Amino acid sequence: EIVLTQSPATLSLSPGDRATLSCRASENISKYLAWYQQKPGQAPRLLIYDASQRTTGIPAKFSGSGSGTDFTLTISNLEPEDFAVYHCQQRANWLHPTFGQGTKLEIK
Amino acid sequence: QAHLEQSGAEVKKPGASVKISCKGSGYPFSNHLLHWVRQAPGQRLQWIGSIHPGNGDTEFAPKFQGRVTVVEDTPASAAYMELSSLTFKDTAVYFCARDWGGGRNGGMDVWGQGTTVTVSS
Numbered sequence: 703e704i705v706l707t708q709s710p711a712t713l714s715l716s717p718g719d720r721a722t723l724s725c726r727a728s729e730n731i732s733k734y735l736a737w738y739q740q741k742p743g744q745a746p747r748l749l750i751y752d753a754s755q756r757t758t759g760i761p762a763k764f765s766g767s768g769s770g771t772d773f774t775l776t777i778s779n780l781e782p783e784d785f786a787v788y789h790c791q792q793r794a795n796w797l798h799p800t801f802g803q804g805t806k807l808e809i810k
Numbered sequence: 811q812a813h814l815e816q817s818g819a820e821v822k823k824p825g826a827s828v829k830i831s832c833k834g835s836g837y838p839f840s841n842h843l844l845h846w847v848r849q850a851p852g853q854r855l856q857w858i859g860s861i862h863p864g865n866g867d868t869e870f871a872p873k874f875q876g877r878v879t880v881v882e883d884t885p886a887s888a889a890y891m892e893l894s895s896l897t898f899k900d901t902a903v904y905f906c907a908r909d910w911g912g913g914r915n916g917g918m919d920v921w922g923q924g925t926t927v928t929v930s931s
């Protein structure tokens with residue numbers, strides 16, 4: 703099983719800041735990584751697929767990068783609605799996808 | 811607009827089974843793989859398995875193999891997941907989610923609202 707490790711577990715920032723979230727895979731997954739945003743009581747929402755491609759309707763403030771084993775989600779100019787939990791998911795083994803443990807982005 | 815609607819919350823005793831439904835609308839149901847994912851309190855999202863409504867092919871995470879059944883009713887645009895031999899550790903919110911992109915590309919782009927399953931004696 704491909705294990706994804708996200709860091710940090712919690713990130714405390716202020717509105718207007720830039721957030722940098724990390725996801726590391728236990729083996730090479732090429733570009734096959736997705737990022738999701740989840741707010742309390744809601745289902746996850748797909749933000750990024752194929753490491754850097756934004757889903758329709760996702761603003762340019764969300765950007766993804768990386769390949770192989772190291773990936774980053776960057777969120778610029780944080781707004782109150784951006785504070786949530788972010789999950790990464792590998793699709794290199796797409797018939798057996800796995801998720802990271804999540805990073806909670808909280809208001810400082 | 812694509813939408814997935816799940817059945818309501820369940821409370822079950824240890825050893826029992828639970829069956830959750832997921833009904834799609836707004837898109838050709840048979841064209842997209844459907845995943846089942848759960849989220850236990852304080853835990854990461856955990857993939858349970860998937861079904862392709864077009865042909866009924868299924869895949870399951872090893873940890874759930876033998877304890878989970880997923881079937882589809884394509885004319886009704888619905889899929890069902892049954893988890894048996896429940897333990898307290900199965901207490902979680904269960905989601906169905908549509909796969910988009912095909913193969914290794916893409917992600918889970920449409921999610922049901924989640925079904926809370928509580929296992930309690």
